[in-house]
Amino acid sequence: MSVQERKQRERAERERLIVATARELAEQQGWDAVTTRRLAESIEYSQPVLYSHFRGKREIIGAVALQGATELAVAVRASTAAADGPRERVAALARAYLDFAERNPAVYDAIFQLDGGLAYAQEDTPEPLKDAFAALLECLGEVAGDGVQPGLFTETFWACLHGLVTLTRAGRLPPHETGPRVELLVDRLAVL
Amino acid sequence: MSVQERKQRERAERERLIVATARELAEQQGWDAVTTRRLAESIEYSQPVLYSHFRGKREIIGAVALQGATELAVAVRASTAAADGPRERVAALARAYLDFAERNPAVYDAIFQLDGGLAYAQEDTPEPLKDAFAALLECLGEVAGDGVQPGLFTETFWACLHGLVTLTRAGRLPPHETGPRVELLVDRLAVL
DNA sequence: GATCCGATCCTAGCACCGCTAGACAAGAGA
DNA sequence: TCTCTTGTCTAGCGGTGCTAGGATCGGATC
Incomplete structure (x- = not known):
C-alpha cells in the first residue's frame, strides 16, 4: 500500500x-x-x-479563491484582534481588507470577481468562503446598531469596501484619497 | 461633395x-x-x-460604455428631479442607479468593469463619463455633511452602490434583501 | 462612352485560446 | 519475465482577436 x-x-x-x-x-x-x-x-x-x-481553468481559479479566502479571514481576524475599542476595530478591519486586496489583486479577483465555479451565500458554500464572511461578521455585527440585523449590516459594509476596491483598481476612482473615503464609511455606517 | x-x-x-x-x-x-x-x-x-x-473589440466596448453613461446620467437626473426633499432624492437616486444596473447589466459592465480603453477620473475623460459623475454629484453633494468634500462623499456613496451591484450580480450577495441594504446606506451615509 | 485609379470590402490566414482523443511508455503485480 | 493498468504526452478540434493582400466597385477624367 x-x-x-x-x-x-x-x-x-x-x-x-x-x-x-x-x-x-x-x-x-x-x-x-x-x-x-x-x-x-x-x-x-x-x-x-x-x-x-481540475475540470478546467475555472476550477483552478476556484482553488486559488478558496486559498485566498482562508488567508483573508486570517488577515481580518488578526487586524481586529490587535485593535482596541469598537471604532478602532472596524477601522482596522477596513484597512486590512483593502490592504489584502491591494497586495493580492489577482487572488481578490478570484474570490470576488471571477467565476471559479463556487457557490456563494448558500448552504453548499465552501467552508473557507463562509469563514471569511464570518470573520467580517464577528467584528461588524457589534456595530450594526439597533434594529439592524448583523448579517445585513455586514453585507452592506462589505459591499462598500468591495466597491472601493474594484472602482479604484479599475481606474474609476483616483487612488490617493482612499483613506478619507474609508474613514467616512467607518464614521457614518458603524454605530459605536 | x-x-x-x-x-x-x-x-x-x-x-x-x-x-x-x-x-x-x-x-x-x-x-x-x-x-x-x-x-x-x-x-x-x-x-x-x-x-x-474601431481599433479593436476594446473600443467597441468603450463606445457602448459612453452611450450607457449618457443614459445613466439621464436616468439619475430624472429620478432626483421627481423626488421631494433631500432624503427622498438620495433614495430615488440609489434606486435609479440599481435599477439601471439591473436592466442593463452588460452596459453597466462596459462602463464600470470592463476595459473599454477609456480614461476615468482624469482631464481627458470623455464628457459622458464626467457628466454621469456630475449627475451623481448634483444630488449627493447636498447631503455630504459638514467638513466632508462633496466630491469625496459622492465617490464613496457611489462606490457603495457599485459594491452592492457587483456583489449581487456576481452571486456573492443574495438579491432579495437589496432594498434594506440600500435603506441602510441612505439613512447612515447621507446627512439630512 | 471607355479608361483609370482610389476607396472599400472580403477571403484567407496568423498565433493563440480551452479542451480532449488516442497513442504510447513506465512501472506494479503475477 | 511477462502482462496489464496507470499515467503522460502528442496532436488536433473548434474557437478567439486581429491583419495582409487580392478583388471589386464606383467616381473622375479624357
Missing part, C-alpha cells in the same frame, strides 16, 4: 504546485496571462495533466 | 449599427458571446469592416 500512498502524496503535491503557480502567474501578469499552456509549461508538465486535477 | 457626404452618413450609420448590435448581443448573451465574428455576421459585413471603425 505504500506505493499508492506515495503516489497520492505526489499527486497532492503537484496539485498544490498547480494552484501556487497559477496564483503566482496571475499576480505577476494578470489572469489573462494564465493560460493552460503557460501554466502547464511552468509546472513542467503537459496541458492534459491539468485536467487530471 | 454630395457623394462624400452620403458616404460619410452611411459610415456613421454603420458605426451606430455596430455599437447597437454589440450592445444587444451583450445584453442577450453576455459580453463573452460578443465575438468579432458573430458581431460581423450580425451586421452582415465581414470582420475587417469592424476594424475600419
Whole structure:
C-alpha cells in the first residue's frame, strides 16, 4: 500500500504546485496571462495533466479563491484582534481588507470577481468562503446598531469596501484619497 | 461633395449599427458571446469592416460604455428631479442607479468593469463619463455633511452602490434583501 | 462612352485560446 | 519475465482577436 500512498502524496503535491503557480502567474501578469499552456509549461508538465486535477481553468481559479479566502479571514481576524475599542476595530478591519486586496489583486479577483465555479451565500458554500464572511461578521455585527440585523449590516459594509476596491483598481476612482473615503464609511455606517 | 457626404452618413450609420448590435448581443448573451465574428455576421459585413471603425473589440466596448453613461446620467437626473426633499432624492437616486444596473447589466459592465480603453477620473475623460459623475454629484453633494468634500462623499456613496451591484450580480450577495441594504446606506451615509 | 485609379470590402490566414482523443511508455503485480 | 493498468504526452478540434493582400466597385477624367 505504500506505493499508492506515495503516489497520492505526489499527486497532492503537484496539485498544490498547480494552484501556487497559477496564483503566482496571475499576480505577476494578470489572469489573462494564465493560460493552460503557460501554466502547464511552468509546472513542467503537459496541458492534459491539468485536467487530471481540475475540470478546467475555472476550477483552478476556484482553488486559488478558496486559498485566498482562508488567508483573508486570517488577515481580518488578526487586524481586529490587535485593535482596541469598537471604532478602532472596524477601522482596522477596513484597512486590512483593502490592504489584502491591494497586495493580492489577482487572488481578490478570484474570490470576488471571477467565476471559479463556487457557490456563494448558500448552504453548499465552501467552508473557507463562509469563514471569511464570518470573520467580517464577528467584528461588524457589534456595530450594526439597533434594529439592524448583523448579517445585513455586514453585507452592506462589505459591499462598500468591495466597491472601493474594484472602482479604484479599475481606474474609476483616483487612488490617493482612499483613506478619507474609508474613514467616512467607518464614521457614518458603524454605530459605536 | 454630395457623394462624400452620403458616404460619410452611411459610415456613421454603420458605426451606430455596430455599437447597437454589440450592445444587444451583450445584453442577450453576455459580453463573452460578443465575438468579432458573430458581431460581423450580425451586421452582415465581414470582420475587417469592424476594424475600419474601431481599433479593436476594446473600443467597441468603450463606445457602448459612453452611450450607457449618457443614459445613466439621464436616468439619475430624472429620478432626483421627481423626488421631494433631500432624503427622498438620495433614495430615488440609489434606486435609479440599481435599477439601471439591473436592466442593463452588460452596459453597466462596459462602463464600470470592463476595459473599454477609456480614461476615468482624469482631464481627458470623455464628457459622458464626467457628466454621469456630475449627475451623481448634483444630488449627493447636498447631503455630504459638514467638513466632508462633496466630491469625496459622492465617490464613496457611489462606490457603495457599485459594491452592492457587483456583489449581487456576481452571486456573492443574495438579491432579495437589496432594498434594506440600500435603506441602510441612505439613512447612515447621507446627512439630512 | 471607355479608361483609370482610389476607396472599400472580403477571403484567407496568423498565433493563440480551452479542451480532449488516442497513442504510447513506465512501472506494479503475477 | 511477462502482462496489464496507470499515467503522460502528442496532436488536433473548434474557437478567439486581429491583419495582409487580392478583388471589386464606383467616381473622375479624357
